[in-house]
Structure formats: C-alpha cells, structure tokens
Amino acid sequence: MDNGLPAGFRLGVAEAAFKKTGRNDLALLLSDRPAAAAGLFTTNKFQAAPVLAGRERLRASPTARAVLINSGQANACTGEEGMLRCRQSLEMTALLLGLSPDDILPASTGVIGAQMDMRAWERALPVLAENLGRAELEDFASAIMTTDAFPKYVRRTQRIGNEKPVGIAGVAKGAGMICPNMATMLAVVFCDAVVDPDEWRKLLAGAVDASFNRVSVDGDTSTNDTVYGLAGGASGVSISGPRTAILGKVLTEVLEELAYMLVKDGEGATKVLHIDVVGAANDADAERAARAVGSSQLVKTAMYGEDANWGRVICALGRSGAAFNPGEVAFSLCGVELFSDGKPSSLYAEGMLAPALAQRDIRMDLRLGYGPGRFRLLASDLTHAYVSINSDYRS
Amino acid sequence: MDNGLPAGFRLGVAEAAFKKTGRNDLALLLSDRPAAAAGLFTTNKFQAAPVLAGRERLRASPTARAVLINSGQANACTGEEGMLRCRQSLEMTALLLGLSPDDILPASTGVIGAQMDMRAWERALPVLAENLGRAELEDFASAIMTTDAFPKYVRRTQRIGNEKPVGIAGVAKGAGMICPNMATMLAVVFCDAVVDPDEWRKLLAGAVDASFNRVSVDGDTSTNDTVYGLAGGASGVSISGPRTAILGKVLTEVLEELAYMLVKDGEGATKVLHIDVVGAANDADAERAARAVGSSQLVKTAMYGEDANWGRVICALGRSGAAFNPGEVAFSLCGVELFSDGKPSSLYAEGMLAPALAQRDIRMDLRLGYGPGRFRLLASDLTHAYVSINSDYRS
Numbered sequence: 001m002d003n004g005l006p007a008g009f010r011l012g013v014a015e016a017a018f019k020k021t022g023r024n025d026l027a028l029l030l031s032d033r034p035a036a037a038a039g040l041f042t043t044n045k046f047q048a049a050p051v052l053a054g055r056e057r058l059r060a061s062p063t064a065r066a067v068l069i070n071s072g073q074a075n076a077c078t079g080e081e082g083m084l085r086c087r088q089s090l091e092m093t094a095l096l097l098g099l100s101p102d103d104i105l106p107a108s109t110g111v112i113g114a115q116m117d118m119r120a121w122e123r124a125l126p127v128l129a130e131n132l133g134r135a136e137l138e139d140f141a142s143a144i145m146t147t148d149a150f151p152k153y154v155r156r157t158q159r160i161g162n163e164k165p166v167g168i169a170g171v172a173k174g175a176g177m178i179c180p181n182m183a184t185m186l187a188v189v190f191c192d193a194v195v196d197p198d199e200w201r202k203l204l205a206g207a208v209d210a211s212f213n214r215v216s217v218d219g220d221t222s223t224n225d226t227v228y229g230l231a232g233g234a235s236g237v238s239i240s241g242p243r244t245a246i247l248g249k250v251l252t253e254v255l256e257e258l259a260y261m262l263v264k265d266g267e268g269a270t271k272v273l274h275i276d277v278v279g280a281a282n283d284a285d286a287e288r289a290a291r292a293v294g295s296s297q298l299v300k301t302a303m304y305g306e307d308a309n310w311g312r313v314i315c316a317l318g319r320s321g322a323a324f325n326p327g328e329v330a331f332s333l334c335g336v337e338l339f340s341d342g343k344p345s346s347l348y349a350e351g352m353l354a355p356a357l358a359q360r361d362i363r364m365d366l367r368l369g370y371g372p373g374r375f376r377l378l379a380s381d382l383t384h385a386y387v388s389i390n391s392d393y394r395s
Numbered sequence: 396m397d398n399g400l401p402a403g404f405r406l407g408v409a410e411a412a413f414k415k416t417g418r419n420d421l422a423l424l425l426s427d428r429p430a431a432a433a434g435l436f437t438t439n440k441f442q443a444a445p446v447l448a449g450r451e452r453l454r455a456s457p458t459a460r461a462v463l464i465n466s467g468q469a470n471a472c473t474g475e476e477g478m479l480r481c482r483q484s485l486e487m488t489a490l491l492l493g494l495s496p497d498d499i500l501p502a503s504t505g506v507i508g509a510q511m512d513m514r515a516w517e518r519a520l521p522v523l524a525e526n527l528g529r530a531e532l533e534d535f536a537s538a539i540m541t542t543d544a545f546p547k548y549v550r551r552t553q554r555i556g557n558e559k560p561v562g563i564a565g566v567a568k569g570a571g572m573i574c575p576n577m578a579t580m581l582a583v584v585f586c587d588a589v590v591d592p593d594e595w596r597k598l599l600a601g602a603v604d605a606s607f608n609r610v611s612v613d614g615d616t617s618t619n620d621t622v623y624g625l626a627g628g629a630s631g632v633s634i635s636g637p638r639t640a641i642l643g644k645v646l647t648e649v650l651e652e653l654a655y656m657l658v659k660d661g662e663g664a665t666k667v668l669h670i671d672v673v674g675a676a677n678d679a680d681a682e683r684a685a686r687a688v689g690s691s692q693l694v695k696t697a698m699y700g701e702d703a704n705w706g707r708v709i710c711a712l713g714r715s716g717a718a719f720n721p722g723e724v725a726f727s728l729c730g731v732e733l734f735s736d737g738k739p740s741s742l743y744a745e746g747m748l749a750p751a752l753a754q755r756d757i758r759m760d761l762r763l764g765y766g767p768g769r770f771r772l773l774a775s776d777l778t779h780a781y782v783s784i785n786s787d788y789r790s
Binding site: 043044045046076077078079111112113218221222223296297298301302304305307310311314315317318319324326339342343344382383384386387388390391392 | 438439440441471472473474506507508613616617618691692693696697699700702705706709710712713714719721734737738739777778779781782783785786787
C-alpha cells in the first residue's frame, strides 16, 4: 500500500479525550521491522516520566518498533506513580500490537502535575490498534497538537546516489519552547533507508542541533521536549560512507522546515525573526549574541511594532556576554544597515524600512567583528496575543 | 537653611527641552565641600559617554562636588563626538559654578544614538545655576524621569551611636532595567556623614548589590545605568569602626526602597514578585534559580493573570542551571505550599489563593534543598500594557 509515507511505516490515531473531547489526542507510529532508533530530550532538570522511559529504552537497545504520543497530559512532576502509568500505557499498547513494551518509545505533552487517566488509555488503545494504517501524516501531526494553530509535517523523497529514492517524513508540535502551557516541543522523524544505528544517532543529533536547537519563542524549555528518529530500512537502500552526509543534509532540511513552523506558530507570534550573527570570536559567542537578541522582550516587542529600533538590538548584544569590540559592530535590518563602527548609520531614513518590517519574515544581521564565529537563531516576536494566551490560560 | 536634605547639599533643576518641553529635564546635586564619591556602572559592553566619563573621574579622584544628570538624551552610541559633548556640558557647568569639570559626575538617560543638543545645554545651564538650592528632592527625582510614572526618592535621618543624626537621601529613575526605551536606571544617594572614601565605596557597592542588583523588570541592562553616592560630611558626624556597618545598613535600606519603587513602576507592571530562593547549594545557584523564574515570560504572564500556575515556576527552575535534586524542591505562592518533594501538594484548592493573587505584592518562596545558598529577587509581571508601551514606542 502506498500511503505516501516512507516505506514500512504505518500511522494510527484515536481519541482518548485526555483533556477535551472531539479530537484525536493519541498517535502511534509503527515500523514493520526493528528500526534504528535515536532520541534527544529536554535538558530541564524536571524530566517527565515518558522522557525518563524513552531515555531508558534507547540506552538498552539501538532499535525500536514504535513511537507512542499522547497530548493533553504531560505526565511530568508525577513521581513514581507517573513512571508506573507510563509503563502501563506501553504494556497495554504492546499487548494489542504483539510487540514488547521495550519496543515502544513514549512521549507526552499537556498539563503537568496530574496523573494520567488510565481508563482513557484503556478505552482508546483498541481503537488506535484497529485504525492503524488508516491515518495520514496530517492526522498524526494533528493528534499531537496542543495550543498549536496548525499541524506541522514535512514529507520528502530523495535519491541518494544511484539507488531508488529514500522516503523521509517528519512531524512536530509546539507553539514555542513553552512549558507547561500545553506547548511542549515534540517531533518524530522517520525514514525508510537502511542506516547503522550509531550513524543514525549522530545524524539525528547533528540535525537537531542545526534546527530545533536554534529556535526560540520564549526561552522556556519544557519538562517533556523530545525528538525521536526511526530509520526502518524498508526501502532496501543502504546508506553508508559518503552517502551518510547526504542523508544528514536531507534530515536537517526536514527538521529545519519543522523548526521554522514552530516559530511561525509561536504563541501569539506575528513575525519570524531570522537572527544571523557572524564575525564573532567563536560560535559560542555568536550563539550568546543571537540568543540575547532573540530573547530580549524589548527587541521582540519592537519587531511586533514594526519599529526599526536598532538601539534595543545593540543594547541586548551589549549585555549578551559575547566578546567583541563595540567599534566593530554592524547591524542590518531587512538588509538595510542601521549601525556600523559602533555608531548609527547616517544614510538610513526611517520610512525606508516600513514595507519590509510589515512582512512576516524579518532578517536581522549582526556582525560582531572579524572572527570566524557564527550562529543563526529563529525567534518569534512578543505580542498582545502572547500575553492574552498566557495570562488567561487557566483563569 | 534647612531644605530637608542632608546638610551641605543643594539641588537645582531646569528645563533644557532635550526631548520635549514643559518639564524639567536637567538636575544638579551640589555638595558645599569635596564629598567622598563612589559610582557603579552598567556592565553593558556599549557604554554611554557619561558612563565612561564618570568612571574616568572616579578613577582619578576619591572625591567629587556634584552630580549632573540630564534626561531625554542618553548620549550612548555617539562615539568620540559624544565624549566631547559630554565634556563640554561638564565644562560649561563648572564655569558657571566655579568648580573644576573634574569635580562633576555626569549621567544621562534617554534616546540613544543621537548627539546631545549643546544649544539646549547653553540655554538651560544658567537657569540651573541660578535656581540652585531652590529645588527639593521630589523636583530632582522628577527632572530625571523618562517613562517613569512617579518620582522616586527616599529621605532618612538616623542616629548612629551617640552622635547627632546623620541625614541621607536617595533618588532614582527607571521603569525597568530597560534600554533604550528611555528607561535607563539611574540613582544618586548622598549623606552628610564624614566617611573615608574607600569605606564609602565599599558601603555603596554592598548596598547596590543588595538592592538594585536584585531587581528585574525585563532583564535588559542599559548602556547608561549608573549609581552615584556622595558623602559630604557637613554634619560633622564621623563614621568609622563598628558604626560603618550601621551606616551601610541605612544606606542599603534607602536603596532597597528605591529598588522596590523601580519594580513597582516597571513598564506596564501590575505586580511586584518577591522571589525568595533558599536551600540552594550556594548563593550563585540560588541567584540562577531566582533570575530564571523572575525572567520567565510564562511566569510573568501567569502572575499578571493571577493564576497559581506552579508548573511554570517549576519548569523555569528546571532550566535555570542551578544544581538541585528535583525530589527536594518545594514552592509556596503567597504562603501556600503548592509543590513539595518533587510533586504538586495535594492539599491545595485553587480558589484559596485568589484573594492573595489579587494583591500587588506576591510572595514566591522556593526551597531547592538543604544547602546554605539564598537569593532574593524583585521582579515585575508581564502585561498587555508592557507590550503596548514597547511596541508603540516610536511608531
């Protein structure tokens, strides 16, 4: 059956009504064979039960058969009981699908602190098992949404060398790196190439570093953030040697597309800020500078106001901790230089930028000096709607 | 003349109309004798001309006669020309008052990037000189305001030992550690005790560390932040030995009161969050935790929404970088424990906290474990009005 997915994978969704009814909130990805499996998890010290369980499984085995995601309940800050319920959900699923519980990688997103409703799992899992193979990528992406405004998924087929094309697909959810406002960042990427598990792990880590680790909505890292990658091999196309880098590039592009969607769908966001820092002493300093600018409330509100306020950018840079010589700094907004050699550029007329600032995508280019360090960050703006969404959350 | 100020000090204000007319925007504090002088300045790498000039003067001499502050123009990112104009303003002032330019400590706040209007200085300085001694503390505090909603000043008289009382006064401006939105943080504190300049410098540094360094509106540190302290000695009361600590305590209290006012007047703020972290491995970890919580957009919007959203606090703590055992963490909001031993507290009913959360002052107590580390931070909430003020700034 050609379901448009990478070969050897099936998707299923169901409604467990963890938080509300009338929408699917349970999603399963199943590989018809053991797939090379990798995962990356939140650095938050409070780690949700599915994060702990997912790590444990990936430490024990280089392969997996399935990814199981629920939205509505995060199963975070739930202690030993939370771990127990996570394992129960995996055992029930495994029983229905004829798998071992250790073959399934879990992820959850939703309200933290509450124990998962196991009756809801019991009711929904048989439906999920029965529907398996009927869901499309968009259904899967929709079932894992929380505050997301739109489902996020990418599908690619790519010829690598002279072989037949490899299929790769990715889904993500998240309206920010936001916690615990129902907006954990989760992603799953899967492909049908044959890849050595160790290589696959490295490819995924590199691709995540180049994509999800370079976006910021509000700087908050959740208790549940998880990215899983499965390479099932059903295409029969074996990737090794120089082809590995090509697969890595495609993987990175897929995750970059998903990462862009996360920022575009940032809570209340109207802009995607493309903050490009070059000329830093090293990449770490460039990253410090980009993150200071991209997380500055003053920069984010100025961009929302479509205000070419270079002073706020310069000020955020100045407190970033990055090493540089102020006299060598230059800043361009939407391609127009506003600041150079430590001073405002004289040739700029305020009205020039208005049409460019009215666009969704805003280029912000910072040159710190003449070093080799560079970093690019995608960030959202800070809007009235952001405050509304987050101050009216539970009241 | 008893002007209610510490003995030996006079104040003057004038309208230079740097940014708008109809209000005073130039302020001078004059000591009738050389006063022990100290200053603390922004850590931003872009340092305004008056910051560079103030540092220079304090390095060269342990005493000063005057502090000169203008609002409306920050004289930041103005290069060599900015330094020249800063020196000119000090030379003109010195000439009128019969001082040396090196006796005057400058500070500026306002829009950055523009060169100061020297004609405005020329017009206003004679008026300032003529009015000297007629201004009160509130006039001074009003003249240095920018986006501030109210003038910020504190006056105390304090008996230290058996001597006659010492007078101490402080003024501050700032609606946030905000840059360059016309809201740099500036403060001047002055007293009439006789204090050794080295001791005075240490006292001021300690008092600033315990006050202004523990407030945050939006995490942005401006190019112009400055705190000056003068101890003129006109009371004749000499402070040394064990009395030094008492003066330090009074000084700290004065700056704490001013710091509280800064947060209360934070742009758009409706709340003052008193974030108290204890039980950390060390003070630095406690500070990391407090700053992560106090700068989290999600915590700040939740407090604005009067929402007892402990999950956001716990999540911010988890990404703070502070070392702790999640199972030992406890969090109380307005005195009610919501989280302990790594889990939500079961005894809490949502409605209980509504009256407390409706107040302006919100207590947030975090215990990370059983270490000696502690830190207290005052922070503002994040509101619709904040976004309005900062997105409508120049458009």
